[in-house]
Amino acid sequence: xxxxxxxxxxxxxxxxxxxxxxxxxxxxxxxxxxxxxxxxxxxxxxxxxxxxxxxxxxxxxxxxxxxxxxxxxxxxxxxxxxxxxxxxxxxxxxxxxxxxxxxxxxxxxxxxxxxxxxxxxxxxxxxxxxxxxxxxxxxxxxxxxxxxxxxxxxxxxxxxxxxxxxxxxxxxxxxxxxxxxxxxxxxxxxxxxxxxx
Numbered sequence: 001x002x003x004x005x006x007x008x009x010x011x012x013x014x015x016x017x018x019x020x021x022x023x024x025x026x027x028x029x030x031x032x033x034x035x036x037x038x039x040x041x042x043x044x045x046x047x048x049x050x051x052x053x054x055x056x057x058x059x060x061x062x063x064x065x066x067x068x069x070x071x072x073x074x075x076x077x078x079x080x081x082x083x084x085x086x087x088x089x090x091x092x093x094x095x096x097x098x099x100x101x102x103x104x105x106x107x108x109x110x111x112x113x114x115x116x117x118x119x120x121x122x123x124x125x126x127x128x129x130x131x132x133x134x135x136x137x138x139x140x141x142x143x144x145x146x147x148x149x150x151x152x153x154x155x156x157x158x159x160x161x162x163x164x165x166x167x168x169x170x171x172x173x174x175x176x177x178x179x180x181x182x183x184x185x186x187x188x189x190x191x192x193x194x195x196x197x
Contacts, residue, residue: 027105
């Protein structure tokens with residue numbers, strides 16, 4: 001989306017919904033900045049699904065403030081602590097978007113990150129994954145650069161997948177989109193009643 005482009009609510013609703021999943025536990029002091037980076041995306045049809053896994057720092061307060069002012073945020077606080085794997089899987093099951101991506105509590109991205117990835121996936125319908133260049137910074141100095149298209153079918157590297165925008169149907173039919181423990185296979189029920197192995 002160009003910065004000068006004005007999108008009406010009807011036009012935004014016509015675009016594919018993108019779900020950004022944020023499983024979190026004790027994300028302070030980085031989480032507020034990471035959430036602001038997600039909320040600043042210029043792509044107009046987003047939902048942000050956050051699962052607070054029993055945080056004991058300021059994370060719950062940050063989420064309450066943000067959700068009170070932005071209807072795109074859906075916050076869930078787990079009543080019992082989940083494993084990290086189960087928290088990721090839980091977030092994915094809440095997704096309503098055609099496309100899905102993870103966002104960690106300490107990730108930053110430029111404002112056109114999601115719109116660039118959606119444009120790439122729409123330009124190449126055979127692709128199931130688009131991701132941007134990754135830059136690791138110990139102090140969260142700068143956001144990642146914008147996207148480049150990479151087409152992956154199956155067996156792709158999980159680290160690259162963590163910062164990727166993926167078709168939800170590709171997630172549920174291939175790798176479940178969440179973390180795996182080294183050497184383990186898994187089977188879990190995903191949205192739409194599909195089973196992922």
